[in-house]
Amino acid sequence: MKVVVVDYGAGNLHSVSRAVVNGGTRPLVTSNPSYLHDAEAVIVPGVGAAADTMSNLRASGFVEPIRDYISSGRPFLGVCMGEQALFEVSEEGGEHECLGILPGRVVRFANGLKVPHMGWNQVRIVKPHPIFDGVTDGSYFYFVHSYYPQPADPDVVIGQTEYGVNFASVIARVNIVATQFHPEKSGEVGLRMYANFLKIAATTGVS
């Protein structure tokens, strides 16, 4: 299976790549967007700021290939900034236009709590999904972020986490799965989610 990890200069590729290897597949970590053409699964990781994420995705020519890839119906996993980038607008550092694949905004925690939201927090499964196979409701995952997505369509929320507000920590729509936390930094249960994603990809197949 051709699994592509998108390298647009945004750190933690190493861990993501290792988590995929742990799931039984060696991914192609690449900064070349043309590899998305025949990819059978694509992972967009990311740490840092929304503005940088978007400008790096643009500069490396990934914006259109990612849109095309997702609309082709093939399995896509977004992690942290890779999740936030799917929405229309992020309020991080002003207003930044994102990929606009999912309707909604990315907003800052404004509840007087410490920011970044950093550490292990629980995910409440609000909708069953194969990404949660073998994942217990209320499992702990590792989060590091100051902003969170507010999807316009509540139907896309499959996991929620409480930090002052109940926010969407796992999102799914058709072929898209995205997490606000870092499954590659969440021990066994996180690796399980990578394995589940690869399983989803393997059963989806490419026609």
Place this chain on the structure above:
Amino acid sequence: MLTKRIIPCFDVADGRVVKGIRFLNLRDAGDPVELARAYNDEGADELVFLDIRASPERRDTAIEMVRSIANEVFIPFTVGGGIRSPEDVRQMLESGADKVAINTAAVENADLVREAAERFGSQCIVVAIDAKRLAAGSWQVHTYGGVGGGTPVEIDAVEWAGRCAEAGAGEILITGMDADGTQEGYDLELTRAVSEAVRVPVVASGGAGEPEHMYEVFVKGKADAALAASIFHFGTHRIRDVKQYLAERDIPVRL
């Protein structure tokens, strides 16, 4: 609910963990990878590796170590010691570290924290502060910690923590030098003063000897995470037991 983190800290030199780890049945107690794996199994929430003999000549060894830890360990880890420039930060992050701790260089180079945070994001920049009590409610920053008691500088530690967070540090690691090594408990007053002065998470360090000390540093010190070395390395207490103790006292922990 966001949990309080328990973070074992390892001193490393030339890619090896120094100070014996006395309780785990390890083939090689100096191997950072084996230790990281073992502590992950014990329930550690994060790991910190401090290179106590960091130098430019030894950089390659340190990078090699970071890379091998990242290959095997799927929880976050921080690397500190000898980080002096954005380039050093970049190398560590690219090798697989999740966060980089900056201490002396943050004091000596006023722009380093801001530059590093702008380039790599606040989430991976930890400012480590070694603070020694001057008078009631006042602590002095020391650089070159660990070298003959460190070098005092004319900066108030609480104020310094505030300035670093302002400049973009995503986390403050505060070590109470008076408590460090005593195993008689963290400097609660210092931890609390820092925690109340900044809006970013605070990791308390120095003085842990009993599970009760961790309870105190979370409740009275308002810390977000507790770092400890000897208490775990010497097997005085197991991480899981400490977490159980905390959970029984209504401190949210990941069990």
